[in-house]
Every structure is written in structure tokens, then in C-alpha cells.
Amino acid sequence: MDSFSYKNIHPVVLVTGGALRIGAGIAELFHCRGFDVLISFNQSNDAAAKLVEKFNTVRPDSAHSLRANLAFPDEVSVLAQKALAWKGHIDILINNASSFYPTPFELTKQEEWDELIGSNLRGAYFLAKAISSSIKNRQGSIVNLVDTHSDRPLANYPVYSIAKAGLKAMTKSLAIELGPSVRTNGVSPGAILWPPSLEDSEDPQVLKRREEVLARIPMKALGDISDITETVYFLACSARYITGQVIKVDGGRSLGPTN
Template identity: 55%
Template sequence: MPEHKAVLVTGSAKRIGACIATTFHEKQFNVIIHANNSTRAANELVNKLNSRRANSAVSIFADLNKQEAIEALADQSINAFGNLNVLVNNASSFYPTDFNSASQEEWDELFNSNVRAAYFLNQKVAQEIRNHSGAIVNIIDIHADKPLADYSIYSMAKAALKNMTKSLAKELAPTIRVNGVSPGAILWPSIPNQDNDPAVEEIRRKILQGIPLNRLGSPQDIADMTYFLATEACYMTGQVVKVDGGRSLD
């Protein structure tokens, strides 16, 4: 039996995904860092984690828009350490889509990255996770419940991911628990030249006004809840926990 449990975190080269992977690693998990294009960031994270504990992290690169890549990611993840106990579906595309001009390509990309990839990756690794009575955690979004203007396709995709979480919690019970985390405002989108834009600053100010705790959350807030649901919440399944500073209370 492997000495350490193993977790696959999709989209984990940077930002929230990297924090989730690092948190599991600190808790003595071996970690599989998945990325598509962020090869440098993924490899830097793997090197950092391996410097803390040798042979405890690997990177796997896969385009989750492609079915064959999903299947390869599943196989490589199981083989990386000889076991897979937890899957965190964090990979996501996020951008606005104007209703009057939205394209089929945008629809496909947003649904592929936010729903389809998670579903079929769950399918491919479920038996391995079942062997270890493990868990799946889906990173959703508060906009699954409160759709965001100009982001209709993204919001629908996240709503589908939320419903999938609840459906699979029934289908995969009792040996696999499936839960979700819905982040609120955690990190501002990484878009060049926006930090000093007065219009953007006003939008951000209004967002903060709508948060009872009056601040952004941190990636660590999401990572801690993800770890809790995956490893400690032994009598929770089918739940989606909002980590949003109270923003959803209205």
C-alpha cells in the first residue's frame, strides 16, 4: 500500500488551484499538478513541492477539451503514484459572452472546461477512488445560483456542474463522497492594464460593498474548505458550500 494518499487537482499550476494542491501537499498527500498551457508555472510548482518532500509531486499536461486527453490524464494520474484518493475538479474557463454574438465555439469551450471534462474525468477515475473510499470535490461558483450578467454561458455551465455534484453524490454513494465549493470574490481576474482603470475600480468597489465581510476571500479559504470536504467531512455528500464572505445572503 502506498505510504501517502494522492490527489489530482485540475487547473492547478496557478492561483486557487495551486493553493489547493499546496495545501494537500502540506497535509502529506502526493499531488498531481494538471495544466494545459501553463507549463512553466506547473513545473515550478512541482519543483518547489519536491524540494520540500522528494518525489511527492508530478505535472501532467492535458487539453481537457479533448476526450482522449481526459482519458490519458486519468490513466497517468492513477499510475503516477500507484493510487488516487481524491480528485479536485478545479479547471475552468471564464470569460464574458454577449448574448447577441456568442458563438458555438464559446459555448463548447465553456461547457467543456467547466462540465464535460469534470464528468468524464470523474467517470474514468471513479473505480480507483472507490477502491480507497475517497472523495471528489468540484470547484463551482456562486454564479451557479446568481447568474452573472454578460456571462450567461459560464453561469449555466457552473449551474450544470453544481447539479452534477448532487447527481453523482447519489450515484457514487456510499463509497465515494462528492461535494462542491462555490467561491465568491477571491481573486480579481488577471487581465493586464485593468488595475488602474477607473471603471474597473468602481466595479470592484461595488462588489466589495455587497460582501458583508467587506473584503475579498483568499485562495487559502477555498483550499481549506476543499481539503475539509475531501478528508474530514465524512458524513457529508452532495453538498455545495459557499465560501463568499456572505455575498450570497441577499
């Protein structure tokens, strides 16, 4: 454990969307480094239960999960109340939960706007608001999982891109609103895990599309979940003089075309 953990003998981290993929990796790293871990999930009940069981086998009563759809304000409020009740405090909030699907401009529906803005931005904002007093009291921090598409919008995903751009702006705003007691930073992952549409490694079209993606990355490779989790942990626990920053972990993809 680092200096943050020594100051707070039983530090607690809340990871939204913490049951799968990058969220699960973040939860696991914090748990390995001595944190009690609370994960929220929406539909991934089985994955959340297995992860919590794994953590509690290593260290009893060190993990817990709560279901919440962050697109619904009432569920955000209940999540905050239950999260604070678990151990009596929250030291670190990792806003990782996210919905991601296309919304071509001419076909965008109001409910899609509400769901994408709610899960990616509004929920994160009001969850932070609800537990900010505890984070302040613990001299903790907030880390938001943004996206490289907050700067370079993804075609046919305008609402998602807008939501992530808002989350980036929120990161900077909360650094001002909550400082100096709370540091707020963000991480913008690039290509770390293939999306479901590119998971079939036996499909020639999928392989071709993968090659096209990698060709646009100076590092010519996908990142690893650990590249994200270690950056999140650094910003949350070690970067005592960094706030209001969004770190891109994308192998240089955001630099633009490589040829």
C-alpha cells in the first residue's frame, strides 16, 4: 500500500461499472493494494457476485456490490446512500460505468439521449455530488474514465461522444469546485479491448478491421488493461499535485494519422 493507504487504515474505493472489463481490472488492483472495494453494476449480476466472492475469500468483508442504473437519478441517490452506509465512508470514486452504442444523428431518439447522457455524465456528476463530503473528509480523490472520442467524436456515435466530452469538462470543473481537499482527474483509454463487433478472431473481415485500427496507432498494438488500471491508481493515490487533468492512454492514437 502507498502513502494514501497508510493515512487511511481502511480506505474504501467505489468503482462504478466495476464487474467487467476495465472496471473489474481497476477493482482488482485497488483490492490487491489494500483497499476495501465497492463495485456497482447494472446488468452484470453474476460477474459482480463472482468478483466480490473472490475478493472476500482473500480478505473477508473487503468487498461488496450494489446494483444501480446510473441513467436513473433515483438509483444514483440510493447507490450513494448504500455505498456510504457500507463502511461509513468513501475515500475514492472511480466513475467508470458507461453505455456505448451508435446513435446516427438523423435517427437519434430522445430516450437514447437520456440514457447515454445519464449513464456517462449525469449519473457520474450526481454520484460525485452525493458522496463528495465523505471524500473531502478523507482527503480522497475522483477519477473519471473518459474516452479519446471526447476530443475526436466517433462517427455515428454523436450522443456518446458528447457525453464523454461533458465528462472531460466535468473533470476539470470538479477539480476547481472540490479542491484543495479533493483531487479530480481523468483517464482517456484508447484501444485496450476489442469491442464486441471485433471479437471474432476467425472472421476475415474482423481481422481486416483490426489491422486498420492498429495501423492508426503509433504503437501498432492494443494496450493492456493494466495500462489503464495503473494510471487510474496513480492519479487516485499518488499524484498529490495533479488535478483537473485527463491523461490519454492510447498508444498515441490521438495524435492522428501516422502516415
